[in-house]
Amino acid sequence: MNATQEKHIAVVGGTFDPIHYGHINLGRAALSALHLDEVWFMPSGSNNYRSDMGIRAEKHHREAMVKMAIAGEERFAFSDWECAQPGSTYTSRTFAQLNATFPEVTWYYVVGADTLHSLKYWEEPELICNSVVLLAAGRGEQVTSGELQATAQTLRTNYGADIRFIPWEDMPVSSTQVRARYREGSFAREDLPPGVYDYMTSHHLYQSLEWLSDQEILDRCDATPEERGYYERLATMLTPRRLRHCLGVMHMAMLLADGYRNVSMEQARLAGLLHDCGRTENNALNALGHAPAGAQVARRLFGVKDESVLSAIRWHTTGRPGMTELEKVIFVADYIEPFRGHMLHLDKARRIAYTDLNQAVTFMGESTVRYLESRGEDIDPITLETVNYYRGLLKKQPIPGQYQ
Ligand SMILES: [Fe+2]
Ligand SMILES: [Fe+2]
Structure with a gap:
């Protein structure tokens, strides 16, 4: 393989239900820390089961909001890799498939640093660790904590994980909070990436x-x-x-x-x-x-x-x-x-x-x-x-x- 063809792509995953600035900042943190060609925002392909009564957003609505939120952000790209597949998808399988399909790409997976604690409970953690470089984003004192470092060391020892910590100002926001506050009417347009709030209201999401x-x-x-x-x-x-x-x-x-x-x-x-x-x-x-x-x-x-x-x-x-x-x-x-x-x-x-x-x-x-x-x-x-x-x-x- 020609070295000039090599690419480095990071993936920010999640249900994005809805996408918020915490997700955007995770992508920005990865771009600031490494020389990446692209950051892919990849909504999970969860199977819509939880959206049949309308409390959660339908898959295509989640996708539409992600596309709006990252529009105009340099080197951010949307990926429907998981959403295009029926049923639930697993991170381990996704990265195994991505590696097989794009052998010239080194894949990075951007997660909040605390996610490392729960990684061993995910589907096939060893396959994840063998398929990607984990970019664990967190605040200074968070990533240097003994507990987190010990968890990272265990993942390296048990699964051969390549874990790199990157600085990230964690935001006090989650999709769960957004949905709850939106239903209460206490959320403002400017609290969400451009277009997302208007999309939510015009489609009556989360009701x-x-x-x-x-x-x-x-x-x-x-x-x-x-x-x-x-x-x-x-x-x-x-x-x-x-x-x-x-x-x-x-x-x-x-x-x-x-x-x-x-x-x-x-x-x-x-x-x-x-x-x-x-x-x-x-x-x-x-x-x-x-x-x-x-x-x-x-x-x-x-x-x-x-x-x-x-x-x-x-x-x-x-x-x-x-x-x-x-x-x-x-x-x-x-x-x-x-x-x-x-x-x-x-x-x-x-x-x-x-x-x-x-x-x-x-x-x-x-x-x-x-x-x-x-x-x-x-x-x-x-x-x-x-x-x-x-x-x-x-x-x-x-x-x-x-x-x-
Ligand atoms: Fe009928
Ligand atoms: Fe009918």
Whole structure:
């Protein structure tokens, strides 16, 4: 390798929920202490599970705030390395992948000095220590304390860690404090990096969706003017409760698309909003018939031409074998949307949904079958076909029944 190609890049990681000046100063401290080519701000790819009720910010909102906060800062760069992956990510795996992908780069990981104390409890601490140079940022008396030096020495001895202390004026601010004070209304715009406060308020972040009006949920979802028009039309067709459910499915579909990144967020949002447009009050169609009717209503009344969206509306109640990713997202979002209060095992269903969509479809299909059986209601043959198809993918036996 040509020595001139070598690069030195430091990573500042975290959930950035939201990003604040403490994070920015961590990056600045690294730049001041070493000759670095870049500092990457890399939001963690946490799986949105904690944001489904809206108390935490959605992944794409966290990313947007980081981009705003570092704009114009020399040698600061945004990285979606972790956010682009579904599910939770681990620092150890991230740096192992970064080393494999960019062999010319020496990687540094910037942490608050106190973080060293907890490093041994992280996932695969030895792999972290072997993959990066740890830049432990702290105040003078903090980094020279016997306790911290002893911890650093233990990490060097046990894991071969390369730890360098860098001066940093720790700031009395944390994301937890920011969220709490923001909810109390005691936070000012200038207390956060440029743009972050305005972004938080315009998207109504850090507030439960239950507290938000319908219009505020549309803001939270970045709904387009066209989608807002669809909402107004839906409001003349559906009960307020059904309308609210549609907004919940819209938000949840957006979260799942945000998590998996193989589904268009725009398609997920639109299909979520319109998925129950066939379930009008004066429509005699039962729980099953409203889905194919909805696809027709979306096409004829709303003018939706996107066949993928129409198909997701068509199959949202029964599912079908071999669903597209968008169809799975709508099927699952309908089951776990934030305003659902009565479904069985809802918490478990939500956790699965952020981990594996095929498992989620299976779990929710099985729950639906059990529920209908317990009430002695008819089960649509396609529902059973769907459940057994996805059970087959997971190598589970088919559910016995007359429809096999
Ligand atoms: Fe429905
Ligand atoms: Fe629904």
